[in-house]
Amino acid sequence: MEGTKKLCTSKNGFWKVLIVDDDNFIHRMIKEVNKGLQFENRCIEFYSAYTSEEAINILKENSDIALVLLDVFLEEYNSGLNLSKYIREDLKDTDIRIVLMTGKGSVSLQEEVILNYDINGYENKTDLFSKKMNTVILSSLRSFRDINRIKTNKESMGKVVSSISTLYEKDGLNDFLISSLCHLSSVINQCKGKGKENCNINSFASLREGDTHIFRVIGGSGKYKDFTGEKIRKAVTENDLLKINKIFNGGDHELFDDCYIARYKSSSGNEAIIFIEIDCKTDYVDMELLNVFYKSIAATFDNLCLNIEIEETQKEILYTLGEVTEARSEETGSHVKRVSKYCELLAEKCGLSKREIMLLTNATPIHDIGKIAIPDNVLLKPGKLSVEEFNIVKAHTTIGYNLLKNSKREILKAAAIVAHEHHERYDGRGYPRGLKGEEIHIYGRISAIADVFDALGSPRVYKKPWLMNDILKYFKEERGKHFDPNLVDILFNNLDQFLEIKEKYSDENAKVIGLASDNNIES
Numbered sequence: 001m002e003g004t005k006k007l008c009t010s011k012n013g014f015w016k017v018l019i020v021d022d023d024n025f026i027h028r029m030i031k032e033v034n035k036g037l038q039f040e041n042r043c044i045e046f047y048s049a050y051t052s053e054e055a056i057n058i059l060k061e062n063s064d065i066a067l068v069l070l071d072v073f074l075e076e077y078n079s080g081l082n083l084s085k086y087i088r089e090d091l092k093d094t095d096i097r098i099v100l101m102t103g104k105g106s107v108s109l110q111e112e113v114i115l116n117y118d119i120n121g122y123e124n125k126t127d128l129f130s131k132k133m134n135t136v137i138l139s140s141l142r143s144f145r146d147i148n149r150i151k152t153n154k155e156s157m158g159k160v161v162s163s164i165s166t167l168y169e170k171d172g173l174n175d176f177l178i179s180s181l182c183h184l185s186s187v188i189n190q191c192k193g194k195g196k197e198n199c200n201i202n203s204f205a206s207l208r209e210g211d212t213h214i215f216r217v218i219g220g221s222g223k224y225k226d227f228t229g230e231k232i233r234k235a236v237t238e239n240d241l242l243k244i245n246k247i248f249n250g251g252d253h254e255l256f257d258d259c260y261i262a263r264y265k266s267s268s269g270n271e272a273i274i275f276i277e278i279d280c281k282t283d284y285v286d287m288e289l290l291n292v293f294y295k296s297i298a299a300t301f302d303n304l305c306l307n308i309e310i311e312e313t314q315k316e317i318l319y320t321l322g323e324v325t326e327a328r329s330e331e332t333g334s335h336v337k338r339v340s341k342y343c344e345l346l347a348e349k350c351g352l353s354k355r356e357i358m359l360l361t362n363a364t365p366i367h368d369i370g371k372i373a374i375p376d377n378v379l380l381k382p383g384k385l386s387v388e389e390f391n392i393v394k395a396h397t398t399i400g401y402n403l404l405k406n407s408k409r410e411i412l413k414a415a416a417i418v419a420h421e422h423h424e425r426y427d428g429r430g431y432p433r434g435l436k437g438e439e440i441h442i443y444g445r446i447s448a449i450a451d452v453f454d455a456l457g458s459p460r461v462y463k464k465p466w467l468m469n470d471i472l473k474y475f476k477e478e479r480g481k482h483f484d485p486n487l488v489d490i491l492f493n494n495l496d497q498f499l500e501i502k503e504k505y506s507d508e509n510a511k512v513i514g515l516a517s518d519n520n521i522e523s
Contacts, residue, residue: 014045015141016062020055020083021071021101026125030069033133039141051075052083059087065096066144067137072102072113081117088118095147097140101125153187153289176304177205177272178219180297185221187290188260189279201279206232208271213248215273222277232273244273253294255287264298266305314411315362322365325372334505335454336365341501342450349490352442360443363415367422367447370400397423397432414443422447427481445484449475449491452482457502468499 019027027048037044047062049055052074059065068087074080084098099121100113110122120143121136128136185201204220204227217227217235227235232244243256253262260276322336344361352360371379374396378389385393400419404412421435421444428436435444456466456474466474472492479488491498 014043015039015067015144016045016047016065017067017069017137018047018049018055018058018062018065019069020049020052020074020080021069022050022074023071024050026071026101029129030133033129034137037134037137039138040145044137052079052086055083056086059091059093059096063093067097067099067140070098070100072100072109081113084117084119094118095144095151097121097144099123099136099140101128149286153286155186172308173207173270173272173301173304174205174218176300177207177274181205181219181274181276182221184260184262184274184290184293184297185276187286187293188255188276201277203274203276204232204235206273206275211269215271224275232275236275240275244275248273252298253290255290260290262294262297264301266302268302268305268309270301270305270308272301311358311362311411314409318362318411318415319365321369322367325366325368335458337505338454338501339367339447339450340364341505342453342498343446345494345497345501346446346449346487346490347442349494350442350446350487359410359414360418360446362411363418363443364447364450366400366404366415367418367451368396368400369403369415369419370396370398373399394423394431397421417441417443418447420444422451424448425482426484430482440484445487449483449487453491453498454502 019030021027027046031046034044034046047058047065049058055068055070059068068084070080070084072080074083080100084100087093087096087098097120098118100119101123102109103125113119114122120140123132123136181203185203189201200222202220202222202224204217204224206215206217208215215232217224217230217232220227220235224235233241236244240259243254243259244261247254247261247263251261251263253260256278258278260274260278262274264272264274319336319340326335340361343364344357347357347360374393378385378392381389397420401416404416404419407413407416420432421440424430424433424435424440424444425448426437426440426445428434430440430448440448453471453475456471457468459465472495475483475488475491479485
């Protein structure tokens, strides 16, 4: 086996051609005849193999070989045919072009080979060297190029469709745009990577900041990787900024000589810009496919922004409703904020998905919505409740559940679970259903800890706030009884973060640490 031989220099890369023949004269002749041959500004890099074994090793090490010029009668009578079969069936390479060469003319053999083997040409060596060599090589490279373009476009379209279909598993606008950035680059620069971590072309995605004209980078690759959070003016050259301004002032997307820029604008007022530099090795971009990508991403961007707007509106309404409920109990609205933030932290630390964390965080503010049906003389009673009064209070869990259970909205479905189960106990002694252990939904187990942790440290009409040491002692004692032991461990392992939330959303007239405690827990 000889080393590779480049017969010209090329800044745009090389087409790889493998010659497989046991006659060294054939190798020398093919290389000499094609000295300086180029296709689409790329030279040819020849690889030489004299046996099937050498050819197999080269093929395994070079997955991007475009053409194999293969002697039919290599080594033995059918060695060349067996090698062509190995390429298709064992290596499963249907892209590579295979042209068989023979010095023995046989019409019957030619017909048999073309019929039974997946080859792309059958040439007599005499004809090949006299007049056909350039034609055979160039047509094979053109075919290889077209096959790869089709495959790249198909893979890229699949990625975009997959990106859109799994949109709600992604972390909002940022994740969607960064994912789209790599999918677009795979079309424009023919990236071979299957994920954004493998797509290292210089590119970035940016979002408009509020109602300003300022766009900030939310993620990038290549030389833009470290510009996250920066204004795009700081990231790009003056020349590129002029192109971006051209698109911003009336364009949608455009392929320039050295970059691609796309602007996405939603009906809810959000706006994004994607910028991708074009690799100098890229020789072809399918504009029709690029237009399809642009329209798909633009439509999905608009829908995502609208959904985010709806979710933000839902969140605001739920917080307001929660604050109204707490105000009726003469409790502060800060309680619902703190409980929501505690739930978010616990959910994150116990490994819930981003979607579940969002649902629980936004559902928690109305965990006590059922209290709207509890009479004031019971709800606001400063002293100890009678058994009958306590049963009335306990009904708020079922009332809240019944109010929310028929909703088709994910957030309200989550809120129904929280309202129903946040007073269940891990040991089965809670209410309203006496659920035990993991029979209690994870939302219920998390909200139970968050609600009690905050309630103990807050003043109520029937008690003073507890000291933090007493709160922590109670949680240690109730680990595995009132509360899920794993969640209690998470609370203690991340106590500093819980205390930061308590301080950040503290009530102006009620601080936990340092106040007196009478150690009465709310049931």
